[in-house]
Amino acid sequence: MRSSTLLATAAALASTVSAQGGSGRVTAQYTDASTGITFQSFTTPAGYRFGLVLPPATDPSKDLIIHLTSPLNSAGAGWAGIDFGRSMVGPLMLVAWPSGSTSSPVTMAPRVARGYKPSDTTPYTASAITLTPIAPGTFVNSTHLAATFVCAGCINSDSFDPATSGTGSFAYAYSLVAVATPGDANSRLSDHTSQGEGYGSFGVDLASARSADFAAYVKLAQAATTTAGGGESGPTPTAGAGPAETSAPASGSGGHGGGEEVDMEYNKMGSGAVAALALVGVWYVLQALSVV
Numbered sequence: 001m002r003s004s005t006l007l008a009t010a011a012a013l014a015s016t017v018s019a020q021g022g023s024g025r026v027t028a029q030y031t032d033a034s035t036g037i038t039f040q041s042f043t044t045p046a047g048y049r050f051g052l053v054l055p056p057a058t059d060p061s062k063d064l065i066i067h068l069t070s071p072l073n074s075a076g077a078g079w080a081g082i083d084f085g086r087s088m089v090g091p092l093m094l095v096a097w098p099s100g101s102t103s104s105p106v107t108m109a110p111r112v113a114r115g116y117k118p119s120d121t122t123p124y125t126a127s128a129i130t131l132t133p134i135a136p137g138t139f140v141n142s143t144h145l146a147a148t149f150v151c152a153g154c155i156n157s158d159s160f161d162p163a164t165s166g167t168g169s170f171a172y173a174y175s176l177v178a179v180a181t182p183g184d185a186n187s188r189l190s191d192h193t194s195q196g197e198g199y200g201s202f203g204v205d206l207a208s209a210r211s212a213d214f215a216a217y218v219k220l221a222q223a224a225t226t227t228a229g230g231g232e233s234g235p236t237p238t239a240g241a242g243p244a245e246t247s248a249p250a251s252g253s254g255g256h257g258g259g260e261e262v263d264m265e266y267n268k269m270g271s272g273a274v275a276a277l278a279l280v281g282v283w284y285v286l287q288a289l290s291v292v
């Protein structure tokens with residue numbers, strides 16, 4: 001009697017720990033109530049959540065859908081991050097923080113870390129990334145940040161191979177300290193350990209992250225884009241820096257179902273870049289003729 005009670009208690013404790021993600025540290029299926037999207041998700045007892053949806057195996061799209069929730073400090077500041085690799089330095093990462101804007105409350109930006117200091121994490125520009133929010137899953141409340149974005153171009157040689165069998169390894173971090181300039185998508189990040197915040201790597205069940213509903217989920221972002229507009233600064237909702245877009249025509253997303261709005265943005269950028277190059281060309285010709 002007594003020993004069986006102890007055993008039952010031990011079993012209950014073990015299942016509680018793994019349900020919190022404390023010992024299992026592998027993603028599990030989770031449906032977000034605000035968007036209806038079913039993610040492969042990882043959570044921590046402190047209130048950080050990561051979610052991922054990948055295109056079906058038959059879809060060559062380089063896009064994915066990402067969700068981040070993380071706790072904020074009492075002033076409503078902090079940031080959430082996910083790194084598409086086992087450790088912080090090297091792979092593509094995405095970070096999100098409260099922007100301070102009501103029309104576009106959350107900034108999400110692609111980054112890469114060359115070292116472990118906040119100043120070592122800089123905007124990612126190696127290939128084209130376009131981030132478009134899914135509005136109902138992107139908000140700031142009095143305790144948390146929630147960010148749900150379509151990331152066009154996030155599956156690339158700096159992130160991960162979705163065909164990996166078994167579990168992939170990602171790493172998470174969040175900070176309870178404000179970024180340097182919240183209104184700027186290129187803001188310097190803050191330290192993510194000074195308040196005792198958790199961080200670390202976990203396993204991602206990549207095969208289970210694939211969803212037949214991927215294209216339908218992507219459309220949720222397009223609906224949000226047409227009503228909410230780009231918000232931050234200028235012609236695209238992209239949080240990354242200019243050079244990333246210039247490279248889009250070479251490495252852009254596949255241009256198939258569901259990616260149309262994003263591809264239109266690429267095309268606009270493409271023709272702008274062509275016009276700029278043409279002007280430069282004319283200037284060189286005039287210079288060669290000693291006209292200017």
Ligand SMILES: *[C@@H]1O[C@H](CO)[C@@H](O)[C@H](O)[C@H]1NC(C)=O
Pocket residue numbers: 069141142143144145146
């Ligand atoms: C804020 O949103 C998060 C994420 O949805 C939720 O867990 C939390 O309970 C919300 N906080 C309040 C005060 O409603």
